[in-house]
Amino acid sequence: MTSSSAFPTPSASLGLSPLAPYGWDDAWADEFVPYDAEGLVAGRVIRVDRGQCDVATADGVIRADTAFVTPHDPMRVVCTGDWVAVEPAGNPRYVKAYLPRRTAFVRSTSSERSEGQILAANIDHAVVAVSLAVELDLGRVERFLALAWESGAQPVVVLTKADLVPEAATLAHLVQDVETAAPGVPVLAVSSETGEGLDVLEAVLAGGTAVLLGQSGAGKSTLANVLLGEDVMDVQATRDMDGKGRHTTTTRNLLVLPGGGVLIDTPGLRGVGLWDAESGVGQVFSEIEEFAADCRFQDCAHVAEPGCAVLAAVDSGELPERRLESYRKLLRENQRIVAKTDARVRAEIRRDWKRKGAEGRAAMEAKRGRW
Incomplete structure (x- = not known):
């Protein structure tokens, strides 16, 4: 209760x-x-x-x-x-x-119909909680951020359990890794045990409504209790073997913070499917879209096209290859989701398949002709 x-x-x-x-x-x-x-x-x-x-x-x-x-x-x-x-x-x-919603955080459900599920409405900040008790999964952070940007809210990444990283240099390196995966997003390392970073987070949240997101075991309920100044949310131990916790929060609760602002705590999310989040993906990978503006072809897929500025950035080391792979993966997933619900997009995809098929056949025939 x-x-x-x-x-x-x-x-x-x-x-x-x-x-x-x-x-x-x-x-x-x-x-x-x-x-x-x-x-x-x-x-x-x-x-x-x-x-x-x-x-x-x-x-x-x-x-x-x-x-x-x-x-x-x-x-x-x-x-x-x-x-x-x-x-x-x-x-x-x-x-x-x-009343008409100003913003909404939406993810894809696990149903075959690919419906959207609204987790929270009228939010100003989408706080993505990531535990430092386990190895960072930057791809998952990027996935959360794509949905956060798409919601219309300002994303914030909170690296919880910072007290488990005793070396300041190591912690700074982890923060920098997340900042690279989250351009334009504040990244805060916090500890519910020591209070590190909580004053900055409280100041950010005081300005509106925030939704707290993350996997089970990310320390969301503990963090919510500290921000609220009392044990409102149940907390259960995290498994040592994999850093995962049980779903201590089973419903989405809106809570007024004593320092100002409102917090919506959510259950731990095992699956975070994209839902029509193309612009959100573009925001997460803004540097890739900036490189893409210099590609020779406007519809460059950044795979093997001549004059691809994105591939050139990977070759020069300006763009980590992991980022490009993650970008491609999220775009493909989003396109599949949208195609299931939008006949126009499905038709465009079919036309693109036919075009690529025709180009492939033409290339094969040309190759045979040279033999």
Whole structure:
């Protein structure tokens, strides 16, 4: 059970709207005007569970039913972080609508239909927690960051358990490796044990709503407890053999931070499938796209084309080959996902296959002609 103190009722004595600590502002108030005219109550979803949700309102946290806003499209269901319009009374009380989302963190589900799953809405920062207790998987970091950029939020990488890396030079090297894989993204090494780096992280999170992401065992729940100043999230031991932990967080919970800002803690993610994240991939690998602007051919695939500036950067050492391989992998995966849901893209892929097939046959015939 989560303690009631996890969901504080903001005090009106702050001179602000009681919902201000949850992120309410003038723009949200303007969006809510039509619902206010209907006598509905504004609130923010702090937890969703099996057709019902906990909603923080000006009068405290209420339980509401989402039956009226549960469409067949999984991208349109109510999720943690949504601002909603709730009935003023009733048993049960119903969510009647949710306000248009400013941002949303979406991943692909594991279903064969390749549906998107919204993990959090209206977020300002996507905090990717990566444990230093195990070997860094830069490819996984890049995958998280592609989705984070695509969400519209500002990504932040937090390297947890920094106290397990006693040598300052080694820690600096690990931070630098992640910075190379995360251009334009702040990378912070923190320790929930010693407090290292937490003041900087608190300052970053104080400016809005953050979603905390990462694999099981990344130290998310421990980090959330430290930021909250109390043991709100359950914590379980990490296995020594592989650094993995159990799913200590089973639902997505929105929590008000004592230093300002809002934190959405999420369960550990075993799978992080891309979901229509082409621009996010481009942002993660911005240096590759900059090199690509100098390629001889506009549609260069950076494989074996003459005049490829990307391959030249790999040859010169300016671009690590691992980065190019990761870029190709994520682009291919994203293209497959989009192709399953977009007939136009499927048609473009088929045309591209036919073009490449024709070029291959022409090259083979030319080769035979020389024999």
